Amino acid sequence: MNQYLFSLHSDGASCQTDMAPEEMQQMFQRIQALESEMKSGGAWMFSARLTESDSATVVRDSNGETLMTDGPYAESKEYLAGFYIIQAADLDAALVWAGKVSACVGRPIEVRAFAGFQS
Amino acid sequence: MSSSGDSARFEPESVDGPHSGEVSAHGARAPQQELDAEQIGRTFREGSGRAVAALIRLFGDIEVAEDAVQDAFALALKSWVKDGLPSNPSAWILTTGRNRAIDRLRRESLGRAILGDLVREQSLASGEVDDELDPLSDDQLRLIFTCCHPALASEAQVALTLRLIGGLPTREVARSFLVEEATMAQRLVRAKRKIKSEHIPYRVPSESELPTRLPPVLAVAYLIYNAGSGRAPASGVEDRCAGGAEDLCAEGIRLARLLHALMPEEPEVTGLLSLLLLNESRRGARFAADGSLISLREQAREGWNPQLILEGQELLRACLRRDEPGPYQLQAAIQAVHADAARIEDTDWAQIVAIYDELLHMTGTPVVAMNRAIAVAEVDGPAAALTLLEELELDSYYSFHATRADLLRRLERLDEAKLAYRRAAELAPTEAEREFLKARAN
Numbered sequence: 001m002n003q004y005l006f007s008l009h010s011d012g013a014s015c016q017t018d019m020a021p022e023e024m025q026q027m028f029q030r031i032q033a034l035e036s037e038m039k040s041g042g043a044w045m046f047s048a049r050l051t052e053s054d055s056a057t058v059v060r061d062s063n064g065e066t067l068m069t070d071g072p073y074a075e076s077k078e079y080l081a082g083f084y085i086i087q088a089a090d091l092d093a094a095l096v097w098a099g100k101v102s103a104c105v106g107r108p109i110e111v112r113a114f115a116g117f118q119s
Numbered sequence: 120m121s122s123s124g125d126s127a128r129f130e131p132e133s134v135d136g137p138h139s140g141e142v143s144a145h146g147a148r149a150p151q152q153e154l155d156a157e158q159i160g161r162t163f164r165e166g167s168g169r170a171v172a173a174l175i176r177l178f179g180d181i182e183v184a185e186d187a188v189q190d191a192f193a194l195a196l197k198s199w200v201k202d203g204l205p206s207n208p209s210a211w212i213l214t215t216g217r218n219r220a221i222d223r224l225r226r227e228s229l230g231r232a233i234l235g236d237l238v239r240e241q242s243l244a245s246g247e248v249d250d251e252l253d254p255l256s257d258d259q260l261r262l263i264f265t266c267c268h269p270a271l272a273s274e275a276q277v278a279l280t281l282r283l284i285g286g287l288p289t290r291e292v293a294r295s296f297l298v299e300e301a302t303m304a305q306r307l308v309r310a311k312r313k314i315k316s317e318h319i320p321y322r323v324p325s326e327s328e329l330p331t332r333l334p335p336v337l338a339v340a341y342l343i344y345n346a347g348s349g350r351a352p353a354s355g356v357e358d359r360c361a362g363g364a365e366d367l368c369a370e371g372i373r374l375a376r377l378l379h380a381l382m383p384e385e386p387e388v389t390g391l392l393s394l395l396l397l398n399e400s401r402r403g404a405r406f407a408a409d410g411s412l413i414s415l416r417e418q419a420r421e422g423w424n425p426q427l428i429l430e431g432q433e434l435l436r437a438c439l440r441r442d443e444p445g446p447y448q449l450q451a452a453i454q455a456v457h458a459d460a461a462r463i464e465d466t467d468w469a470q471i472v473a474i475y476d477e478l479l480h481m482t483g484t485p486v487v488a489m490n491r492a493i494a495v496a497e498v499d500g501p502a503a504a505l506t507l508l509e510e511l512e513l514d515s516y517y518s519f520h521a522t523r524a525d526l527l528r529r530l531e532r533l534d535e536a537k538l539a540y541r542r543a544a545e546l547a548p549t550e551a552e553r554e555f556l557k558a559r560a561n
Contacts (some may be wrong), residue, residue, distance in 0.1 A: 002318045090320035091270060114315045 001087045003114040004094040010081040030104045046085040053079035159199050166208030169210045172258035183313050187216035192402050260381050267336040275310035276339050285370050295367050337391045344371025344395050349549045386441045390448030393434035397454035400427035412555040428458045449478040468497035484512045501526040517546035
């Protein structure tokens, strides 16, 4: 079994708050149904939706001192909105799940495998 | 026209591969070695395709398989000279490569761990050498579908296919696509790394997956053929060397033949082979002695290859019996109608329009609509065709402007025609096309 990260990126424009409440509700239901399917399929390991990126904090070490800044690491319109950690036999299996997630959330999903310890 | 069956070739990167330390007790026979090296090379290349595919299955790693074959080649150069060519080169390469790979892996601590896994997984069960060359050639199918995996970019798919299935050395693949060898090497390294790191599986897709997995395979073969068909066939020795137009067309057809042999039940595979053969039948007549382009209208049809036409048409008939039409079959059908006409005037344009109607319905792309318009011009006149073109968004496509130019010329709107030819020439992808269009502009 191999692990994969599915990351969901938002661009500033299609914020979830722009959706009508019924649409949001329907999307959440779809997502829940899919996650149920992933869990019974043995694929789901973890998933999360993240808070707004402008609420992020960046922490840096500078000569032993911890520095903090308010805001995301990268100044860009796109930011990480959420992620899934999946286990799958191979990329083909992972891509099937990713396709379903993408259809559910209406956004592209980036799929990346976990690197092994020996490369 | 070389159409040497469906065996894939594999040529290792360099003639001087690493030596495994085995010294021939009989010593080197230099003069004879010179003579046999080419024969050995050819026989090796023809037999190594199946061996590479089997080694990838055994070791689960493309690099290990490539190194194994390279080692086997170095040995072949010595032992085939001494003992003659083996009766089954593929089996020889597989056994030798397998043993060399095991030796190599044993020498590396990482390798020992991999070996342990493989023995545990039973894929390296001892004493089953004869069974390892998959008689159904599933290994070659696995390799083709892996090279053409949709998670890889098209240019990576093409590079991997030419390297691993076509057996071309990296420098030849690079030359074929007019990139630096280092660039192509990097492209191959990245693709192989992705296959490994993302765990792209080495398998033949299931029946239900074929609709998404087969098109990229066919597209790669078509792309390889087309990359060669835009240039005149070899006139001199230089072009006959690897990377010339001749080789790419031959590679495309060889690949299509291999696909057809491996998947005889797939009508689109048959359709693609038919299409390539029919296109190839005209290639000799498409270029003048100086390499300039001759239009279909002006080609000397005696220069069309009748055997290729016959074979193409026969394959197409086999497709039609299946009655599962698809884009490649339809394109082949169009070329077959052209092949049926002894002179341009005899062309059944109405039938071509009908086939385009079906193709357009199936694919709906503007380029197909454009090509349909060209046929419509022959049936309903250039004005009708021009109207159809007006609806299309193909401003950056040179062929669109060339088509418009030709229609305008036939309608005697010469100033507009001139402008359109110039625009087409600006956008033309090859020298031959550019010259042809510039000449038309005047």
